[in-house]
Amino acid sequence: MLKYIIRRVLQTIPVLIGVSILVFSLMHLIPGNPAQIIAGEGASEQTVRQIEERLGLNDPIHIQYFNYMSGVLQGDLGNSVRSGRAVSDEIGARFWVTVELSFYATILAVFIGLMAGIISAVRRYTVADTAIMVIALFGLSMPNFWLGLVLIDWFAVGAGWLPEWAKLRPSGWGDSWRQVILPVITLGTGGAAIIARMTRSSMLEVINQDYIRTARAKGLTDRIVTYRHALKNALIPVVTVVGLEFGGFLGGAVLTETIFAINGMGRLTVQAITQRDFPIVQGAVLVLSVLFVFVNLIVDISYKLLNKRIDLN
Amino acid sequence: MEKKELLKVEGLKQYFPIKGGFFGRTVNHVKAVDDISFTVYEGETVSIVGESGCGKSTTGRAILRLEEPSDGKVYFEGTDLASLSKSEMRKHRKDLQIIFQDPYASINPRQAVSDVLNEAMEIQNVLPRKERRKRIIELLETVGLNGSQADRFPHEFSGGQRQRIGIARALSVNPKLIICDEAVSALDVSIQAQVLNLLDELQEEYGLTYLFISHDLGVVRHISDRVIVMYLGKIMEIGDKKSIFDNPKHPYTKALLSAIPVPDPDREREHIVLRGDVPSPIDPPTGCRFHTRCPFAQDKCRTDVPELKVHDGMREGHEAACHFVEEIESGQLKPNYMETASF
Amino acid sequence: MEETILDVRGLRTSFFTDEGEVKAVDGVSFSVPKGKTIGIVGESGSGKSITSLSILRLLAENGKVVDGEVLFKGENILDYSEKQMRGLRGNKISMIFQEPMTSLNPVFTVGQQISESLTTHQGMNKKQAMAKSVDLLKLVGIPSPEKRVTQYPYELSGGMRQRVMIAMALACNPEILVADEPTTALDVTIQAQILGLIKDLQNRLGMSVIFITHDLGVVAETCDYVAVMYAGQVVEYSDVRTLFRRPRHPYTIGLLKSLPRPDADQEKLVPIHGMVPSPFKMPTGCRFAPRCPAATDLCREKLPDLFDDGEGNQVRCWIYDEEWPGPKEVDVFGEERIAKG
Incomplete structure (x- = not known):
């Protein structure tokens, strides 16, 4: 097992190098001179030169990559060409906001998704099952920018609807639940739907297994058969989906943050793109990618741990 | 009459690597088949019998090079198949066909039966295209299906009929040797008898040679001329059917035969019950592979690999791989344990 | 007279599918004497496993026992509530499976x-x-x-x-052990261990065993009584010696003749022609009639009852009806069949 973990960790190294190369080449993949683009169309040649100089664009490309990476490894992601502040500071201020938003969305998705999936599987082919699956299909098909706008229209415009019964600001984001709850719903709904469908199909598959028949043949109640014998097995594939969803939420946060004007990584990235602030874009994409790789690593390891007993070898 | 050697297997080994460690290095091998030799003569049926993990199916696949053997020679009519290039091998494929346990798994479900057979003939280029349709109908009738079923799809047939399609496909290229890999194991008794009889008739009619791989000793006794008993990748005993069933010499063969329930309630039988499970082929026991379960095992069995040879009281061609055949027969060597059971 | 612990009477179990009702078990009766082993033998699709699952009501959701009685110590457990059934399962009646x-x-x-x-x-x-x-x-x-x-x-x-x-x-020291093909997936030497173990435990604990299998060798060696099933029905029920010495139903005879024996040399196997009828298209008369070499018009039109010989041996074949005009004992798979082979 330890071997597997070490191997799996070592495997992330080439992935991370690949990611860093991709992120680095962002600036060079754009047609035209990046310095010119940053400076804007009317800029003087001298300004462009200065920018080139500052960004080291005149060095050979592998030297540029080496310089960038040695900076990255020391926590230096360069400076914003707009504000002049360190990219790491800009990101650091917003990183936890995004993580927190994704985290709450994951909790919501898992909680709702599991409940709905289990109810659906246990009461399969009933009205409840059909209703849940129809709702899940809606949840899945709704783009979250649209859902976000609808939620704002329904709840925020008719303001005061959501009670202000708690303050929540571990990351300094959101004055109240009111500001937290709508974005979390927006972001988490799609995931909840996926988890519900996944849980249902996984449960149905498990319910037909021989060992479930064995459990029934022992004279156990349906409750114990379902929640002890079936659920524990059914959850194993769901774990992977939960991990992937969390990763997906990091990406989904870009839209959600923009709609709800939350000052997180997503919004930062969007702003940086519109302002052609390449160092910020690079830094944000790099951090999100690393986070995604890391989450996947954890998912893989926990799946292996859970699945160890099923592994017939 | 001089018997003609059709297939001669020499020192065949099939090791499957086990990947592991940090970079997927090969850390060990499954020794599925470990240095076996035997000969199959033209027109006879030789069975390989043994329990799961003994390497019987792997042997069949290695002969056909469905998996490349790790070592050894496979002479077919004097040519070493194992040393041929892929394209040369393809020419010989026509002479060696295989029928699997589950024909459904080896037939493309989207092809009509006629296409399945046509494809086989196409690959080996056995008949001009125009004559093939006629041949397909003929083949189907040979295996007891109706010629009018040629354009049906595999799922429209029952298990027994699908096995007939598998046989027709093998026959379509006029092979000399057919390897039957658990070919009747999945069939119900009444259907199994139909297929076994069909195999019998085809052998007579076309002079086919069968290498019959099975775990079912009743079927093996019925169909074979000679029998090879395998255990953990090694041949334990080889001989004509009568010798193996009526005069088994290896303690494993004896235990195996004794363990089968017999459809005769009037015969009160005590069965020899072997201890424990078959060990893993990854780290097979040293010396004689069977020593961990053998009631007669001695120190020598733990260290020396016994040679497959004729012992006293055995006919020509009947060989056993056991150090103590004579001592066990004479009663000189007493068993270390003897567990028996009646069911 | 032996004490009967379980008595199955006219059991019918159906599965309700999109394509219609499948009568998987259609009128099965047998009894299990205390401390004895009864074998239920049949090929795939005969309904032998469904019979055992019906006794404990462990059927898949679309399956239902539609008729009959299952008397456990005289009480019809088909009338039991789900809660009462749970009290039996794994306690009084236990089950082991094939895989x-x-x-x-x-x-x-x-x-x-x-x-x-x-x-x-x-x-x-x-x-x-x-x-x-x-x-x-x-x-x-x-x-x-x-x-x-x-x-x-x-x-x-x-x-x-x-x-x-x-x-x-x-x-929980059950009174009945239902063993559904418990050794089919195992190797011969391991099968011998398990069969020996079951017999040994039965002798020590005194339970009855219902042994479901397709293997006639296992039946001959483990069972006291045998019910042969074909297409959802019991076609023959007798003690094990009678069944093998003097099989009476043409299907049983055919089954024994098509079995390649590990203990004797046979020149030729005598297969049963054709195949098991589809559960959606069961013959109206005797279910074995389409494959039976002795079938008459009567067989094709009317389903025979189980005829009792007075010694508890039963057979579902018109030959054994009192009205039957022909000879009583017919070796239906005679020489001419072998020629047709």
């Missing part, structure tokens, strides 16, 4: 799975149940049971897993 590899739950230890029966039916606490589980593993011949009890199924071989299944089934 030891998949019949144990992969995420619980062997001990946890055996304990469950004990805590459910015998009111033991977890500690007592775990201690009893070790004893049970010892009973079924598993070496170092203290260690095994904490292991997961994937750590055990197929033979070991079937032993665990047996330990689990015997946990």
